[in-house]
Amino acid sequence: QVQLQQWGAGLLKPSETLSLTCGVYGGALSGYNWSWIRQPPGKGLEWIGEIHHSGKTNYNPSLKSRVTMSVDTSKNQFSLNLTSVTAADTAVYYCARPVAYMSGNIYVPDSWGQGNLVTVSS
Amino acid sequence: QSVLTQPPSVSGTPGQRVTISCSGSSSNIGNNFVYWFQQLPGAAPKIIIYRDNQRPPGVPDRFSGSKSGTSASLAISGLRSDDEADYYCAAWDDSLRRLFGGGTRVTVL
Numbered sequence: 001q002v003q004l005q006q007w008g009a010g011l012l013k014p015s016e017t018l019s020l021t022c023g024v025y026g027g028a029l030s031g032y033n034w035s036w037i038r039q040p041p042g043k044g045l046e047w048i049g050e051i052h053h054s055g056k057t058n059y060n061p062s063l064k065s066r067v068t069m070s071v072d073t074s075k076n077q078f079s080l081n082l083t084s085v086t087a088a089d090t091a092v093y094y095c096a097r098p099v100a101y102m103s104g105n106i107y108v109p110d111s112w113g114q115g116n117l118v119t120v121s122s
Numbered sequence: 123q124s125v126l127t128q129p130p131s132v133s134g135t136p137g138q139r140v141t142i143s144c145s146g147s148s149s150n151i152g153n154n155f156v157y158w159f160q161q162l163p164g165a166a167p168k169i170i171i172y173r174d175n176q177r178p179p180g181v182p183d184r185f186s187g188s189k190s191g192t193s194a195s196l197a198i199s200g201l202r203s204d205d206e207a208d209y210y211c212a213a214w215d216d217s218l219r220r221l222f223g224g225g226t227r228v229t230v231l
């Protein structure tokens with residue numbers, strides 16, 4: 001089963017750039033779309049966007065102007081950059097493959113990183 | 123405010139059956155699969171229903187999903203204390219956005 005491990009800075013000042021990276025272990029990046037999802041403290045889930053292993057991206061329109069995602073297939077990892085952060089960007093950020101399906105008789109589960117709390121404060 | 127609408131909370135006593143609704147539109151629930159996620163306190167979400175009504179291996183059959191038109195529901199029967207969690211519905215939109223409901227907290231009284 002694929003495992004995701006994510007890392008990046010946890011404390012930012014307003015106007016700085018949030019950068020997170022997610023490593024994919026026990027499986028390949030190829031053939032899937034990989035998402036970033038965030039959750040403000042005490043609130044619900046918000047999809048930030050996704051990237052295919054080919055590099056094709058699909059962003060949430062509400063964040064599109066500030067978001068860049070990239071993929072490094074040689075390292076089996078993908079990354080998120082979010083520019084010009086404000087306090088409203090304070091959240092737990094998850095990398096994920098938030099889909100599940102049957103491949104023949106084998107169930108392929110969703111995979112999530114452990115989550116990173118990113119706090120934006122002056 | 124989420125495009126997919128869920129009640130903020132539902133509660134029930136042990137053994138009871140509760141349902142969580144998820145209301146959308148023809149461009150999301152009406153035309154795409156619905157997924158249900160369970161998020162236990164302090165943990166990442168996890169799919170408990172995929173493709174409208176499919177239950178992953180290991181998920182108790184007390185959990186069931188259904189869809190009709192532009193609405194979906196998650197039912198939990200035989201409610202247990204360890205079912206206390208936040209539950210989110212999710213669906214793709216035809217505009218290729220991934221949508222989440224606002225989440226429903228299930229409390230076992």
